[in-house]
Amino acid sequence: MLSALPRLLPALWLTIEISLIALALALAIGINLGTLQSYLRPGHPVRRLLRVYVFFVRGTPVLVQIFGAFFLLPVLGIELSPFWVGVIALTFNSAGYQIEIARAAIDSIDKGQREGGLALGLEAWQVQWLIMLPQALRRMIPPLTNELSQVVKASSVLSVISVFELHKASNAIASTSFKYIEVLTLQAALYFIVIHGLSLLSRHLENRLPGGPKLASAVR
Amino acid sequence: MGSGLDITFMLEILPKLLKGALLTLELSILCVILSSLAGLLLGTARVLGPRWLRMLVQAYVDVIRGVPPITIIALAYFGLPEVGLTLDEYWTGVLALTLVGGGYAVEILRAAIESLGKGQSEAAAALGLSRLQTYWDVLLPQSLRLVLPPLTNELANLIKASSLLSVISVNELAKTGNDLIFQHFVVIEVLLQVTLLYLLIIGSLDVLSRWLETSRLVHPERYRSSA
Numbered sequence: 527m528l529s530a531l532p533r534l535l536p537a538l539w540l541t542i543e544i545s546l547i548a549l550a551l552a553l554a555i556g557i558n559l560g561t562l563q564s565y566l567r568p569g570h571p572v573r574r575l576l577r578v579y580v581f582f583v584r585g586t587p588v589l590v591q592i593f594g595a596f597f598l599l600p601v602l603g604i605e606l607s608p609f610w611v612g613v614i615a616l617t618f619n620s621a622g623y624q625i626e627i628a629r630a631a632i633d634s635i636d637k638g639q640r641e642g643g644l645a646l647g648l649e650a651w652q653v654q655w656l657i658m659l660p661q662a663l664r665r666m667i668p669p670l671t672n673e674l675s676q677v678v679k680a681s682s683v684l685s686v687i688s689v690f691e692l693h694k695a696s697n698a699i700a701s702t703s704f705k706y707i708e709v710l711t712l713q714a715a716l717y718f719i720v721i722h723g724l725s726l727l728s729r730h731l732e733n734r735l736p737g738g739p740k741l742a743s744a745v746r
Numbered sequence: 747m748g749s750g751l752d753i754t755f756m757l758e759i760l761p762k763l764l765k766g767a768l769l770t771l772e773l774s775i776l777c778v779i780l781s782s783l784a785g786l787l788l789g790t791a792r793v794l795g796p797r798w799l800r801m802l803v804q805a806y807v808d809v810i811r812g813v814p815p816i817t818i819i820a821l822a823y824f825g826l827p828e829v830g831l832t833l834d835e836y837w838t839g840v841l842a843l844t845l846v847g848g849g850y851a852v853e854i855l856r857a858a859i860e861s862l863g864k865g866q867s868e869a870a871a872a873l874g875l876s877r878l879q880t881y882w883d884v885l886l887p888q889s890l891r892l893v894l895p896p897l898t899n900e901l902a903n904l905i906k907a908s909s910l911l912s913v914i915s916v917n918e919l920a921k922t923g924n925d926l927i928f929q930h931f932v933v934i935e936v937l938l939q940v941t942l943l944y945l946l947i948i949g950s951l952d953v954l955s956r957w958l959e960t961s962r963l964v965h966p967e968r969y970r971s972s973a
Contacts, residue, residue, distance in 0.1 A: 585948040586941055587909035589920050594941070597933040682814035686913065693816055706824035714813045714821065722812035 530699055530709050537695030538716050544609065544684070544691060545677045548616035552677075553670070555617070556624025557659070563625060564632045565654045576625060583622025588680045591615050596687045612684040612691075620677050627669045631662035671728035675721045682717070692716060756935045759926050763936075766922030767943045773836075773918060774905040777843040781904075782897060784844060785851020792852065793859065793881055803852060810849025815907045818842050823914045839911040847904050854896045858889035891964050898955035902948045909944075919943060 559576055566573040583591070595615035599606060606614070635658050643653035685694035696713040700706045792803040810818070822842035826833060833841065862885060870880040912921035923940035927933055962969045 581949065581952075582941075582945065585945040585952070587906040587920060587944060589909040589912065590923075590937075590940060590944060593920075593924065593927075594937055597927065597937060601933055679814040682816045683910065685816070693814065693820070697820070700824070707821075707828055710817065710821045710824060714809075714817050717814055717817060718809060718812040722808055725811065 528712075530696070530703070530705070530712055533699055534692065534696060534709075534712060534716060537690060537692045538720070540689070540695075541678060541681050541691040542720065544612055544616065544689065545674065545681050548613050548620055548681075549670075549674050549677050551613070551617040552620035552624050555621040557628045557663075557666075559621070560625040560628025561632060561654060561659050564629045564658075565651065580622045580625055583619055588615075588619050589683050589686065591619050592683055592687060608684070608687050608689045611687060612681070612689045615684070616677055616680055619680060620673060623673055623676070624670070627666055627673065628662065631665040631669075632658050634665060635661050668728045668732040671724055671731060675724040675728075678717070678721055678724070751938070752932070752935055755930070755932060756939060759930075759936065760939065762922055762926065763919065763939050763943060766917060766919040767947065769916070770905060770908050770918040770920075771947065773840060773843070773908050773911070773916070774901060777840055777847050777904050777908070778897065778901045780840070780844040781847030781851045781900075784848035785855050788848065788852045789855035789859075790881070790886075792856065793885075794878060807849045807852050810846055811853075815842075815846050816910050816913065818846055819910055819914060835911070835914050835916050839908070839914060839916045843904055843907060843911070846907060847900060850900055850903070851897070854893050854900065855889060857896070858892040859885050861892060862888055891966075894964050895955045895958040898951055898958060902951045902955075905944070905947060905951075 563573055563576045592612070592615040595611050595618065596608075599611060599614070632654075639657055639661065640653055643657045644650070648656070681689075681691055682693040684691055685697065688694065690698070692713055696709045700709040703709070788803045788806070791799050795803070819839065819842040822838050822845070823835075826838060826841070866884055866888070867880050870884045875884065908916075908918055909920035911918055912924060915921065917925075919940060923936050926936045930936075958964050960968075
């Protein structure tokens, strides 16, 4: 069983790599769109559009989103390797959840901060991005750690479009060696170490950072 | 592909997709029922059981939360025959998803019981109820109402997870759509319908869950009038 480990570790690294890239890209998108959503007045068309996006991401399986990216990108004339199709699909998925995380964190900041900023003569957008967002960032850290473990789990589905991440690689090894149980158990153990490790980290951060467990559980 | 959607084709494949959607629904509802029962059993073991049993339940929950569902499905698919249990793809899928859902159901029950507050068990202890009576007659009936909204949410998660059963050839919605794409080489029409069907199912569950959160069924105390 352990003889498969050296062949699984590069695949585990690919899983981590693709998850981190997707999380980082989704972070840039999610934080800004989430801040924008909490900035716009209710009923604003852009705010509505963002809600539709979040609804779409939460309302469809990640598998369908991955197939969507896989089949639709070529139709649009964008030819990418499976790796980058995977990055785009996971980014698209994670950004939807991160919009919610950012919005909830900003909405949890005391209203006095906004009023104080406005009283000092700052523009509304300056208050939102320079006063509210920086304070909310700290509160986003535990749910974002949690989100990273969700992305790692979702990355396993990229096996269906032949990205050689951990699940795909172990399937390939298992089907040539016929040691399904051994390889799959090893695969589960590797995922568990990463994901459980992240959830321990998230719980640790929850207790350390302001906002506390309440916010983190409110987001998911 | 010309401009616009091929509506005739969309109508032609709709019955097949509806059949897939129905299987998705059937699978997921079956799994949410089975995993709720598993969650009730394991949740009870976790509250009342001896220390080793509680740790075992916790380990199960941690493993389910720490391993992607697709891995659990693959393990069930390849592992069950090796231990002498030969099931078809459908029941393998039901078993795998129930394992996954059960882990989350335990957590849902725990959260509901914890949200009741210490006062309930303290009052029960003051009245001389045993631990078993406190759990069964005081904590459980109150928390069963509270688990309804998160369980609706869990059903939505199981519906999404059931799409992964396509990798073991269960002909649910995602697999049906995927097959149609490769049969007819038509992408947009199929994906659009698959997406809309999922949104319809999961969106209605979302509405139901939000309604339950404030409903009289779940929170009768909020509606108690002074009369």
